Amino acid sequence: MIDPRILRDEPDRVRAALAKRGLSGEAVDRALAADATRRKAIVDFEEKRAEQKQLGKLIPKASPDEKADLLARTKALAAEVKAAEAAQGEAEVAWKAALASIPNLASEHTPAGGEEDFVVLEEVGTPRDFSAEGFEPRDHVELGKLLGAIDLERGAKVSGSRFYFLTGVGAQLERALVNLAMDQAREAGFTEVIAPSLVKPRAMEGTGFLDQAADDVYRIEGEDLFLVGTSEVPMAAYHSDEILDAETLPLRYAAFSPCFRREAGSHGKDTRGIIRVHWFDKVEMFVYTTLDQAEAEHQRLLAWEKAFLEKLELAYRVIDVAAGDLGPSANAKYDCEAWIPTQGKYRELTSTSNCTDFQTRRLDIRARFSDGEQQRTGPIATLNGTLCAMTRTIVAILETHQQADGSVRVPAALQPYLGGREVLEPIVKP
Template structure:
């Protein structure tokens, strides 16, 4: 949720942000009208209540016709106060509902446009020339079958499309990637966490996932709980309704959890393999940060993500995501896109977002310093989304015989193994 004060004082900035995103500009005026109605209804209610309290003090001292007149007016006021209170409640509800529909304010410098209008900030590494090496690269599904590491057929048999089993070295590779990510997070002072994967509606709405992303969320209607699509959700809600001490900031958590996504809008996309699936595990970084430090913290998150992918020795590029491709809560987002040889292009494997005060206002997470009580800034960043990391590692480090070289940094997490070899 954005700051209502900003909306009142600089509505043109909010309109410009909505326009950049391709979201409704008219919504800004609707919210302003709702805010005016809300404040007017509060003033009317308070005026009537003040008169009602004043009369209640006069009645004991009045006599005769004066007292009868005061009693009659009290009866009228009682009905008017009740109606004003209902009007105030309804106006407040309308205002809050519309405020929740507004996206976060886009940070200055974010590229304009949609999904294809990102700006490439840097390219790291050079994709292998497999033709020069004398063989055609296999995709991760075929490599997984040769290594006994991925079983998509039985995944579909048991759970349906976009599910899979990681077996043998595939399962060990997942654990190795998670352990390497957690070790890196620990080295930078993150507190490791295993958060719940089922959350109440407030946590999901508070992080902005019941707006434009609602179609991708799994809901358990009988229990009114949601399966999270990222550990960002329970981590953001961890300190809800709390006031933190400024000296504690930044508070950094690294959550390891499954992520569940319906992929409702991805029909026909990435149907082969485990790149786009309904469930995967990942390690998510999260920070409760002082607003003045948010931009620097965002760059730190990106640097830590890059460090992890440098360790995997996979070519990648860093992009500044365009405004029209930002989630509702993000003011700015940087993506790392790894090179996938059999697709011949870069694909997103991690992202990091600065959500400013958008989530902390919804979840009431604040901090206290010498200037008083204010809302914290929240930031998130995926250190490793395991399924996509496995895809990138297998395809980029494959050998002609179907074996896969293990990056040096990952070897200690696989008992020193430097090569995965096909089953015989």
């Protein structure tokens, strides 16, 4: 959630941030009204509690006639105190809900608008011109069949639409990508993590995913558990309810986990192949750092993502995502989109978001800072960045590095993870 002081002291700034996302300022008005009600409820309760304590001191000193009146007043006041305490509790819940409904304030550099209003920051590499090479590129579905790498039919038979099997070199390719990503992260100083894919509601709420994509989340029937759509969720909750030592920051984690998404609202989109699926594996970078270092850390995460895509020899572009397309927890987000030859366009492969202190306030994560001889606790920032989402990365590799005979050239950086193999050969004749 946002800093309550910003809401109280700079409500117009919050309204402007909501407008940048294409949202009305009604949430600000509701939150301010809830805050006023909460403050009044606190005062009412404290006044009645103070009166109750004062009466308690007077009763032993009172005369018999006065004592009867004081006892009657004490009895009535006890009910009033109880009602005031309940009203304060209700007002506190309403205030927190109103505050939680306000998304993070978008960065100054974030473009205003919706999904199509992104700004292209750079393009890296040149998409292959297959016409100049004299052949029409095959899509990843056809290549997957030729290579014995992707089995969509049996995926649908076993689990339903938008599921798949990776087989043979497909499975080997995912394992190679996981190892390449984890090795890069470890060499950059990240702690490797295998993260749980099931989390409690607090983790989902704390990261903003029940606000952002509740319809896209799988909940386990009969259990108070959710399947995660990204390991950002368990990693954000990893240090929940903790006070960290500021001297240890940044804490950088690289977490591997399966990811599950219902893909609600995507009916008819990307129905062919493994671009948009209900389950995929991913290596996610997650960082805890100080607020003053968050923006610089965001640039570092983007640089690590770019370095990984360049190892895979992919043509890609970097976009600054518009405010209306940010999740509620993000202050800013960069996407790296790889060129997909058969689609003739760039598609998101990785993204990185700066969530400032939005998630840590919800999850009660702070750091202890030293100011000379004095110590204080204060909020910190979280950031996340996809290093490798397996299915889309496999799509980009197969389509980008395919050859006329249906084989696929292996990028040099991946070859050591595939036993030195330079080419993936078809097992079926084209």
